Amino acid sequence: MSRCPHTHASARTYGIAELAQEFEITHRTIRFYEEQGMLCPQRRGQERIYSSKDRVALILILRGKRIGFSLAECKELIELYDPHGGNQVQLNSMLQKIYERRLQLEQQLLDITQMQLELDAAEQRCLAALDKID
Amino acid sequence: MSRCPHTHASARTYGIAELAQEFEITHRTIRFYEEQGMLCPQRRGQERIYSSKDRVALILILRGKRIGFSLAECKELIELYDPHGGNQVQLNSMLQKIYERRLQLEQQLLDITQMQLELDAAEQRCLAALDKID
C-alpha cells in the first residue's frame, strides 16, 4: 500500500544520504532537526524514510538559516506552512506571527540594501587606494 | 587638547549606559564586543569613553546581526569600513571579501522575497480557514 494509489503529486520518498547530499549538510544535522521536532520521517525498521513534506521542511529550514533565523523561528515557519486547520484563536495567532515575520523581513531588506551601499563605498575606497599605488 | 580644535565633524563621546540605552542592548554586550576587538573605547581611569567611530561600529554590528552575520563576519565588515590603507595584496583580498559579501546579500534578498511569498500564501490559508468558520 501507499504505492502511489492516486498519484498524490508526490509519494516520493528520500533516504538520509540522499537529502544530505542534495543540500550539502551532514546526516547528523538532519537527525538533529528531527530531534528538534522539525522533521518526522517514517521508519522502515531502523531506517528513516523521508517524505517530500520533510524535504520541503528542510528547504524552509535552510532558507531560514541563511537569513539568520534561529531554528525555533524556522520551526514556526514550518508550522505556518503546514495545513493544520486549528480554531479561530490559533488562526488569529498565526496571522499575528505572519505579520511579525513580515515586519522582520522588511527590516532585513533595509539592512541588506544599506549594507550593499556600504560595500559599494568600501569597494571605491579599495579601488582608489589601488589606483594610488600604481 | 582634543577639545574640538577644528570641529572635526564629531568629537562627541558616549558613555556605556548611553549606548546601551540607544541601541537597547546590555552593558555586558558592549563590553563583550570590546573583548572581541570590535570596539576600542578610550579610558578615563576605569571608565570607558566611546567615540563616534565606536558608535558606527556598533551600528554595523547590530545591522549585521539582524541579517544573520556572525560576530566574526561583522568584524570583517567593520574592517572594510575602516580606512587603513594596506598594500596591494591586502586591498585585493578586501575586494574579494566585498565580492563574496555581495553574493551572500543577493542570495539573502532572494531568500527573503521567497519567504514573503510563502507568508502571503500562509496568510491566505489562514484567512480562508477563518472564512469557513463563520
Add this chain to the structure above:
DNA sequence: CATTACCTTTACGTAAAGGTAAACCTCGCA
C-alpha cells in the same frame, strides 16, 4: 558619613547548532 547609582573586573554558566567518535545492525552479494 552613609546611601544610592553607576561603573568596573573576574569568573563561571548556558542555549544553540551542530561535530565527532565508538560501537553496533543488516542487507546485498561475491
Add this chain to the structure above:
DNA sequence: TGCGAGGTTTACCTTTACGTAAAGGTAATG
C-alpha cells in the same frame, strides 16, 4: 559466509554570543 557499504544510536566535545552573579571602585547626594 563473510565483508563492506550504508544505516543506526549514544554520548561527549566545541564554538558562539552573551547572561549572571560576586565583589568592589567612584562620585554625587542627603
